[in-house]
Amino acid sequence: MTEQNRPAKLGPVATFAGRSLEVLRDMILDGTLSPGERLNEVHLSQALGISRGPLREAIQRLASEGLVEAVTHRGVYVRSFSARELSDFYELRIALETHAVRLAARYAPQERIDELGRMLDDTESSMGSDATGSYPADPDFHARLARLAANPPLIQALTDVGRKIQLARARSAHQPRRARTALDEHRTIVAALDDRDGDHAASLLEAHLSSSLNSALAVLRAAEPD
Amino acid sequence: MTEQNRPAKLGPVATFAGRSLEVLRDMILDGTLSPGERLNEVHLSQALGISRGPLREAIQRLASEGLVEAVTHRGVYVRSFSARELSDFYELRIALETHAVRLAARYAPQERIDELGRMLDDTESSMGSDATGSYPADPDFHARLARLAANPPLIQALTDVGRKIQLARARSAHQPRRARTALDEHRTIVAALDDRDGDHAASLLEAHLSSSLNSALAVLRAAEPD
């Protein structure tokens, strides 16, 4: 008997419905499926090589996550969010993430905070000296920050709202102009964490997220000035 | 087309899967299905008078809500939460609800705050003068409080975590001894809202929720001291 452990943790979800959920979520978040677009169950199931049963189960979860909206007898649509809804999402994210950072300031082991700082160093060096690079590691930074709170339900809630924000921003991706600014703001947050000053870290984070929101709103309203 | 109105106001969801979701959620939250219990798809579908297809869709949503856990090829189980998880849920709830009350202090129309006060009056008179009554309107109070923030995603997040807390507390329902105390604390929160003092309202609310958590933990640990 080899010590073959069960693939419970990392292995792909062994079930069509579970894998379809991840595939569909990725398709929505990377724009393969656009906001407002209708999901045709027959076409999708054929494209995924499965039948409609597991596909519908995956869709139910997406609906529960708020990424699609199901209308009875009429179909499911990729959600399309208004500027107001984007603001609400950010407000929610601020509530969660500032609380997370306060918890982190109190309880996170020093080593993890140091890791976060080193990660910013790596990002900066790979970004080069010009301020026009994008900031692909931004979501990763916030995800790591959330994990410092060591509160799984809180992390999950942040993950959920983060996905909705990503969808709401759709093609209005990060402006490269803000990349350097964002990185600097991240540095100040880590510094406050290093000082174990939760209040300061929280206020810096709130300002950072507000800037991010305003930047997104500007792009959004420039595209659709309704 | 950013119409976010719900397709139906009160009528049942017109679909088996949708109605089953609500029925199952109620069964879990009222204890008809106990934590740790396994959901047999065949038995359940027969009991609900539907087939396994829509039932499985409902179960997927319950899994997404965190009320059940699905194990591949082995079945779905009503989640059973540890004391630690209950604490994490409360921590999350504190983050959300204190933020909500701050928003309420800033933006809620006075009329709604007055309503909340009158609701407490009604509760008190129906509770009688003895301090031993239960406090069935407690969840309602918190739900109304959340709605004052006028932020649907925030309200939804609070609803979700509220359900998990209800399940985690299971049969350790509110102690009647705390009913009067809780009502008094609710009054102070509304008073702070009336003063538009968000910081004060938030700190009162945090203390209130901490008391609630400690009360629940005491009952929980008395029942299962491991």
Next chain:
DNA sequence: ATCTCGCAAACTGTTGACAGTTGTCAGCTC
């Protein structure tokens, strides 16, 4: 031309059956 009515195509909601896996238990081995 425009509006209305009705029919047909397309699609979703639901079902019952099939396939593969898990858990159990009797029987056998040591």
Next chain:
DNA sequence: GAGCTGACAACTGTCAACAGTTTGCGAGAT
């Protein structure tokens, strides 16, 4: 008696087909 083995029962995952609803379109009337 403890532990292994293999078959059986129960259950989940998946599929293909059926049923009811929505939608688009065209014939006919105004």
